[in-house]
Amino acid sequence: MLFCGIDLHSNNSVVVISDESDKVLYSRRLANDLEAICGALAPYQSQLAGVVVESTFNWYWLVDGLQEHGYQVHLANTTAIKQYDGLKHRGDESDARHLAHVFRLGLLPTGYIMPKELRGVRDLARKRMQLVQQRSVQILSIETQMDQQHGAHMAANLIKKLTCDEVDMMGFGEMETMALKANLSVMHALNAQIVQIEKTLAKVCAAHPGLSLLKSVAGIGDTLATVILLETGSIERFKDVGNYVSYCRCVGSVHTSNGKKKGEGNTKNGNRFLAWAYVEAANFAIRYSEAAKKFYQRKKAKRNGIIAIKAVAHKLARACFHMLKTGQSFSVERCFT
Numbered sequence: 428m429l430f431c432g433i434d435l436h437s438n439n440s441v442v443v444i445s446d447e448s449d450k451v452l453y454s455r456r457l458a459n460d461l462e463a464i465c466g467a468l469a470p471y472q473s474q475l476a477g478v479v480v481e482s483t484f485n486w487y488w489l490v491d492g493l494q495e496h497g498y499q500v501h502l503a504n505t506t507a508i509k510q511y512d513g514l515k516h517r518g519d520e521s522d523a524r525h526l527a528h529v530f531r532l533g534l535l536p537t538g539y540i541m542p543k544e545l546r547g548v549r550d551l552a553r554k555r556m557q558l559v560q561q562r563s564v565q566i567l568s569i570e571t572q573m574d575q576q577h578g579a580h581m582a583a584n585l586i587k588k589l590t591c592d593e594v595d596m597m598g599f600g601e602m603e604t605m606a607l608k609a610n611l612s613v614m615h616a617l618n619a620q621i622v623q624i625e626k627t628l629a630k631v632c633a634a635h636p637g638l639s640l641l642k643s644v645a646g647i648g649d650t651l652a653t654v655i656l657l658e659t660g661s662i663e664r665f666k667d668v669g670n671y672v673s674y675c676r677c678v679g680s681v682h683t684s685n686g687k688k689k690g691e692g693n694t695k696n697g698n699r700f701l702a703w704a705y706v707e708a709a710n711f712a713i714r715y716s717e718a719a720k721k722f723y724q725r726k727k728a729k730r731n732g733i734i735a736i737k738a739v740a741h742k743l744a745r746a747c748f749h750m751l752k753t754g755q756s757f758s759v760e761r762c763f764t
Contacts, residue, residue: 428446428447428474428476429444429445429446429452429471429474429475429476430444430445430446430475430476430477430479430527430528430530430531431443431444431445431468431471431475431477431478431479431527432445432478432479432522432523432524432525432526432527432528432530433464433478433479433480433481433489433523433526434481434519434520434522434523434526435459435480435481435483435485435486435489436459436483436519437459437485438458438459439456439457439458439459440456440457440458440459440464440489441454441455441456441457441519441520441522441523442454442455442456442457442464442467442468442523443520443523443524443526443527444468444471444475444527445524445527445528445531447531449524449527449528449531451524452471453467453471454520454523454524455467456519456520459485459488459489461488461489461492461493464489464492464493465492465493465496468493468498472497472498475498475499476499476530476531477498477499477500477501477530478493478498478499478500478501479500479501479502479503479526479527479530479535480493480500480501480502480503481503481505481522481526482502482503482504482505482538483505486502487546490502490540491543500540501530501535501537502537502538502539502540503526503535503536503537503538504536504537504538504696506695506696507536507696508525508526508529508535508536539660539664541660545657545660548628548631548632548657549657549658549660551624551627551628552624552628552653552654552657552658553700554624555621555624555625555628556654556700556703558617558620558621558624559621561613561617562614562617562618562621565610565611565613565614565617566583566586566587566614568610569581569586569589569607569610569611569614570583570586572603572606572607572610573586576597576599576603586614587614587618589611590611591608591611591612594607594608594611625649625650628653629649629653632652632653632656632657635656636754637656637662637750637751638652638653638656640750640751640754640755640756640757641655641656641747641750641751643750643756643757644708644712644743644746644747644750644757645711645712645715645716645718645719645743645757645759645762646707646708646709646710646711646712646713646714646715646716646719646743647708647711647743647747648711651704651707651708651711654700654701654703654704655701655704655705655747658698658700658701658704659671659701659747659751662748662751662752665748668745668748668749671744671745671748672741672744672745672748673696673697674697674698674701675697675698675701675702675705675740675744676696676697676698676699676701676702677702677705677737677740677741677744678741701744702740705740705741705743705744705747706736706737706740708740708743709723709736709737709739709740709743710736712739712743713736713739716759716763718759718760718762718763718764719739719742719759719762719763721763722738722739722742722763723735723736723738723739726738726739742762742763743762745762746758746761746762
């Protein structure tokens with residue numbers, strides 16, 4: 428039985444194949460060319476237990492290509508893999524060798540390989556979030572300029588409706604007007620793309636039964652329901668509710684020994700988009716749900732507001748897991764009692 432580890436970079440990959448005693452049979456740096464990598468693996472394919480690929484920003488083409496060529500591919504969770512601290516030398520070859528080693532031992536922490544046909548719509552939802560953030564930058568810049576010129580604050584909702592003609596009528600100097608209109612034009616362009624993406628996502632997700640379930644949760648509307656649905660994927664991939672809330676980064680991360688805190692755990696291990704979605708949902712829930720608000724206030728009285736919001740997010744994540752698992756609608760009493 429052979430084991431393969433691939434240390435993937437932006438323009439090349441280091442491929443290592445080792446046997447059951449960790450003896451390296453093949454080690455070479457190859458260009459990021461699918462045919463070249465598959466050609467290198469071909470002589471060993473019948474004996475390979477699997478191929479481990481680093482979960483870097485550009486893994487799609489390699490993982491999809493290897494799967495299409497019949498290889499069993501595993502995506503290594505780079506935030507959860509730790510090499511021996513006593514190593515005096517580390518490099519790309521040793522990293523690839525280590526991937527093959529932990530895979531052979533059965534200790535490889537893996538990431539989720541979302542099916543190719545579903546990945547596009549999930550990434551489109553992520554693109555929407557990116558554009559919303561960029562739109563917020565433009566709005567904040569316009570707010571600042573208005574404060575500087577008027578000495579009075581203009582609300583974000585009014586800025587979203589502002590036109591270039593209205594800016595011309597404000598009587599600012601030529602340079603100030605040009606600066607405002609530049610931000611305004613970018614904001615309107617971003618908004619047009621966001622609206623178009625939201626229409627597409629709504630059309631794609633409308634038929635999914637989980638969407639209406641998630642929207643029954645206090646604090647979750649169309650946008651958050653779509654993000655949670657797409658980022659969660661198949662709920663069956665989570666063994667239990669604990670695994671899910673951990674994946675959503677809704678649990679504490681701490682190391683203790685003899686009752687004393689010895690450090691923090693791996694806070695980056697999990698899905699940052701789900702973490703954001705549930706915290707956003709928690710902030711809305713305490714506004715519109717009396718039960719959620721009372722739960723939040725009890726937690727806040729004991730600790731602080733940040734911990735209390737995370738506690739609400741944790742409750743909502745647990746509720747969403749059971750809802751997606753069983754098909755039952757949200758019960759605010761069961762969630763916050």
